[in-house]
Amino acid sequence: MIIENIIANIDDFEREELERRHIERVYLESAHLLKRIQRVKTDHGNEIGIRLKSSRELTAGDVLFMDEKNLIMVDVLSDDILAIRPGSLKEMGTIAHQLGNRHLPAQFEAGEMLVQYDYLVEDLLKELQIPYTREDRKVKQAFRHIGHSHG
Template sequence: MKGMDFNMLVKNILGNINNFEIGTKDIDEVAIEWYEVDKRILKKQSKKGIEVGIKLEQPYKLQDGDILFFDEKEILIVSIIPCDTISIIPESMRDMGKICYEIGNKHIPLFFYNNEVLVNYDEPLMRLLEKEGFKPEKTVRKLIDGLKQHSHSHEH
């Protein structure tokens, strides 16, 4: 990549590919795990082998499709890696409340997609949700747009 033949340091996100006219630009991706989106400093290698350092000047939650670099020919974006998840479709608002309570009680990050509740796969949680009569499914998905978690401590 022009200007990217050496290690690259990214300090700002330039937008998101979903709101950007790609045209004929060649796309390269920096893959990150869902739990890395809040980190301000990351060192990754793009799919094309470019060493990329991400050191954001402002606190920012990385999003799938965020643009790290572009020029007239190429664009470098963030790609969140799909992972094993538990997907649950609540049948009622009562079920939604119970599901979110059980997940929240375990301090596991929670994600929503349309009418699904998604969490990173956890075997004990899967068994608990099955035992409670829900119909969780093990799937492979990108965990994006998670709920903001509150950090607090309490005794169980």
């Protein structure tokens, strides 16, 4: 089976609609959400080719296939992250500036700044006394590195 379009996201469906379908999952590393062409296996061992026509990236919960009985969706493996919880605007500005200078991709979720684990960033957070935790957490989107130079 070749998937060329994403049907919807699992969050768009009513609970009753999902309960009457058998759900298979394709587990991806968050970095693989950026790949438009890839071969994957579901948790039931079914092989699927993904060749997206649009430039849209995959996100957790994307439905790749659905019929009356079955549904195949994308799920994401946990990432080793730092969940940063600045206590003030000054702390947020300080850490955002420091991480921006390193061109480190970040995501924001429920008052937290999420970055992939890096021992140097952890040392910086300790030094600046900015509250954080190290966690294994599923993120909905890939951490996107943006190319840039100070040329």
